[in-house]
Amino acid sequence: MLEIKNLHAAVGGKExxxxxxxAVNPGEVHAIMGPNGSGKSTLAGVLAGRESxxxxxxxxxxxxxxxxxxxxxxxxxxxxxxxxxxxxxxxGVTNTYFLKAGLNAVRKHRGQxxxxxxxxxxLVKQKLxxxxxxxxxxxxxxNEGFSGGEKKRNEIFQMAILEPKLAILDETDSGLDIDAxxxxxxxxxxxxxxxxxxVVVTHxxxxxxxxxxxKVHVLVDGRIAKSGGKGLALELEExxxxxxxxxxxxxxxxx
Amino acid sequence: xxxxxxxxxVEFDRLEKSLNGMASSAVHMIRREAIARFSELGFxxxxxxxxxxxxxxxxxxxxxxxVLQYDAQGVTAELVDHYSLGDSVGGLLVFINGxxxxxxxxxxxxxxxxxxxxxxxxxxxxxxxxxxHLSRYVRFAEHSFAALNTAFMQDGLFIHLxxxxxxxxxxxxxxxxxxxxxxxxxxxxxxxxxxxxxxxSLAETYVGVAQAPYLTNAVSEVVVGEDSIxxxxxxxxxxxxxxHVGLTVIHQDGRSNxxxxxxxxxxxxxxxxxxxxxxxxxxxSTLNGLSVATGKQLVDNHTTIDHAHPKxxxxxxxxxxxxxxxxxxxxxxxxxxxxxxxxxxxxxxxxLLLSDDAVVNTKxxxxxxxxxxxxxxxxxxxxxxxxxxxxxRSRGIGEQAARDLLTYAxxxxxxxxxxxxxxxxxxxxxxxxxxxxxxxxxxx
Numbered sequence: 001m002l003e004i005k006n007l008h009a010a011v012g013g014k015e016x017x018x019x020x021x022x023a024v025n026p027g028e029v030h031a032i033m034g035p036n037g038s039g040k041s042t043l044a045g046v047l048a049g050r051e052s053x054x055x056x057x058x059x060x061x062x063x064x065x066x067x068x069x070x071x072x073x074x075x076x077x078x079x080x081x082x083x084x085x086x087x088x089x090x091x092g093v094t095n096t097y098f099l100k101a102g103l104n105a106v107r108k109h110r111g112q113x114x115x116x117x118x119x120x121x122x123l124v125k126q127k128l129x130x131x132x133x134x135x136x137x138x139x140x141x142x143n144e145g146f147s148g149g150e151k152k153r154n155e156i157f158q159m160a161i162l163e164p165k166l167a168i169l170d171e172t173d174s175g176l177d178i179d180a181x182x183x184x185x186x187x188x189x190x191x192x193x194x195x196x197x198x199v200v201v202t203h204x205x206x207x208x209x210x211x212x213x214x215k216v217h218v219l220v221d222g223r224i225a226k227s228g229g230k231g232l233a234l235e236l237e238e239x240x241x242x243x244x245x246x247x248x249x250x251x252x253x254x255x
Numbered sequence: 256x257x258x259x260x261x262x263x264x265v266e267f268d269r270l271e272k273s274l275n276g277m278a279s280s281a282v283h284m285i286r287r288e289a290i291a292r293f294s295e296l297g298f299x300x301x302x303x304x305x306x307x308x309x310x311x312x313x314x315x316x317x318x319x320x321x322v323l324q325y326d327a328q329g330v331t332a333e334l335v336d337h338y339s340l341g342d343s344v345g346g347l348l349v350f351i352n353g354x355x356x357x358x359x360x361x362x363x364x365x366x367x368x369x370x371x372x373x374x375x376x377x378x379x380x381x382x383x384x385x386x387x388h389l390s391r392y393v394r395f396a397e398h399s400f401a402a403l404n405t406a407f408m409q410d411g412l413f414i415h416l417x418x419x420x421x422x423x424x425x426x427x428x429x430x431x432x433x434x435x436x437x438x439x440x441x442x443x444x445x446x447x448x449x450x451x452x453x454x455x456s457l458a459e460t461y462v463g464v465a466q467a468p469y470l471t472n473a474v475s476e477v478v479v480g481e482d483s484i485x486x487x488x489x490x491x492x493x494x495x496x497x498x499h500v501g502l503t504v505i506h507q508d509g510r511s512n513x514x515x516x517x518x519x520x521x522x523x524x525x526x527x528x529x530x531x532x533x534x535x536x537x538x539x540s541t542l543n544g545l546s547v548a549t550g551k552q553l554v555d556n557h558t559t560i561d562h563a564h565p566k567x568x569x570x571x572x573x574x575x576x577x578x579x580x581x582x583x584x585x586x587x588x589x590x591x592x593x594x595x596x597x598x599x600x601x602x603x604x605x606x607l608l609l610s611d612d613a614v615v616n617t618k619x620x621x622x623x624x625x626x627x628x629x630x631x632x633x634x635x636x637x638x639x640x641x642x643x644x645x646x647x648r649s650r651g652i653g654e655q656a657a658r659d660l661l662t663y664a665x666x667x668x669x670x671x672x673x674x675x676x677x678x679x680x681x682x683x684x685x686x687x688x689x690x691x692x693x694x695x696x697x698x699x
Contacts, residue, residue, distance in 0.1 A: 048649050049648070049649070050645060051645070071648070071654065072645060072648040072649050073648040073649075073651055073652060073653050073654065073657075075649075076648070076649055076650055076651035077651045081649075082649050084646065084649075087646075088640075088642050088643050088645075088646035090643050090646070090647075090661070090664070091664065092661075092663075092664025092665060092667055092668055093660060093661070093664045097660075098647070098650070098652075098660075099650075101647075101650075101652050101656070101660065102647070102650030102651045102652050103651070105650075105651040105652050105653060105656070106651040109651070158650060162650065162651065
């Protein structure tokens with residue numbers, strides 16, 4: 001589904017990713033872990049098409065297409081979803097309006113009929129239950145005045161509405177208490193199927209207790225330093241990241 | 256005297272000759288005073304502090320011909336229908352090039368104590384009422400365009416509400432600038448006098464169908480009596496060739512409440528001036544403005560709030576969306592006089608620049624002579640937030656649609672405050688038409 005080969009990317013003229021290789025198949029959940037500054041969020045941003053991130057080398061293939069040539073909206077329409085680490089507030093645009101605009105753009109791209117207001121509301125009600133979100137948030141401006149937990153829940157709610165093939169969760173666990181974490185994880189688990197894949201970017205192992213990964217990759221200094229099964233996450237939780245840095249012999253990792 | 260003013264003196268003679276017998280009326284004495292003052296003042300230049308960023312040289316050098324009598328100018332019922340607000344309003348008054356159109360206006364029966372008619376008619380039949388207020392609030396001695404309007408004032412809207420009267424349904428006033436060759440000056444002059452404890456909702460639309468340069472030079476005087484409530488909307492959609500200068504003076508007696516929304520979409524050079532005078536304690540005024548300009552349009556909003564008495568509150572929110580080479584000007588004066596304790600004055604001006612070549616000049620001007628007051632002002636100038644654009648795109652919304660949605664959201668903050676629903680809907684449609692992918696935004 002997703003194949004990343006020797007990916008180099010720079011932000012503001014500084015190279016952050018120094019050759020990332022990764023392959024994700026349908027039905028799989030991959031966790032990308034790593035210390036702060038290792039390039040986890042840069043990788044997520046490059047995949048979603050953030051324009052300030054410049055790919056300097058390498059290639060990314062998604063469902064047989066060159067992902068890097070696609071505009072962010074086309075990636076979304078083709079089934080990529082990024083749950084933002086810092087969901088953006090949009091004053092003046094209600095959550096419902098925003099979601100409907102996104103969903104209908106995606107449906108149109110897929111050759112499906114656009115949903116009318118009644119059909120859309122039906123879908124919304126059904127998906128709201130999935131993430132246990134307060135319906136009152138629907139008519140509020142996107143993320144404006146939402147608590148940290150409400151914002152993250154709103155991301156998963158959007159994901160549930162858009163039904164992506166490849167979901168990338170960028171530090172979705174940060175700032176969540178344990179109850180919210182469980183709800184968010186439940187939402188993600190309910191959306192898992194043999195046809196779609198999830199990439200979970202996280203600093204901590206905690207979220208992986210609830211979203212159990214098939215593969216765990218450790219990103220250090222812009223490269224994947226180690227890959228393994230779910231046991232690797234537990235090992236990292238116990239021993240920290242330093243032993244991996246020692247293993248690959250890089251003493252100068254950005255803290 | 257500026258040579259360009261000469262032409263208006265000649266036109267004034269023409270007006271005077273047409274008056275037959277009425278040339279000695281009190282109103283005409285005011286006109287004479289005004290034309291004399293105009294000939295001294297001439298048109299302002301950018302050396303004049305109040306006109307620093309708004310160059311009216313194109314207006315000054317064009318010899319616009321004042322429209323001295325009614326002519327339908329080919330305006331059709333379909334056109335009037337297109338801009339009217341249907342059955343949601345209690346009455347529609349149509350003015351063509353500043354003169355009342357009997358054929359297109361309609362008024363249902365009015366409750367007792369309510370007078371609504373053309374100013375021309377009121378001047379003939381209600382001299383005392385008119386003379387007691389006309390030109391008492393506008394200071395044309397300091398304002399060329401006000402002097403010019405006053406010199407040529409013949410017709411416009413006249414409303415008089417007696418104490419304790421309420422007009423249940425909103426009133427719509429449609430000013431149409433028509434005439435294929437342009438070159439004319441329409442000078443609508445409006446006088447609204449609300450007695451104590453009265454209530455009125457008034458919507459104005461200024462529309463232009465003349466596809467050649469013309470000048471609308473409008474002056475409104477509004478007196479809001481004690482404990483009265485006025486809701487006011489103004490939609491300016493003149494043609495893209497139009498020069499539009501509008502001055503509104505609102506005189507508020509004690510404990511009165513005014514909410515006014517001024518939307519400006521049309522015209523090549525537009526100057527909107529609103530002056531609020533708190534003439535007694537305990538009143539409140541809310542002024543909202545939205546300007547949307549592109550191409551080479553210039554839209555200038557000047558507001559003055561005179562807190563002359565204690566315990567009054569004013570709230571101003573003016574927003575502009577500027578694209579292309581458009582220019583915006585905002586100047587917000589707030590005077591708090593020495594006695595005006597417990598004044599609460601708030602002013603906000605926000606500009607969204609959609610192109611690199613659009614320019615805005617914004618200037619808050621607060622002069623505070625009382626010590627127990629709350630006065631705040633803020634101005635922001637910015638572009639669309641790229642993080643918001645990316646967030647929308649990451650959900651499948653196309654880039655231009657995302658920009659349009661955000662632009663519309665910026666506008667809707669003020670557009671949504673328009674009081675009368677059908678006018679709000681008309682405005683929505685106009686805003687959507689202005690957006691590059693407005694259809695998409697509308698369909699959502």
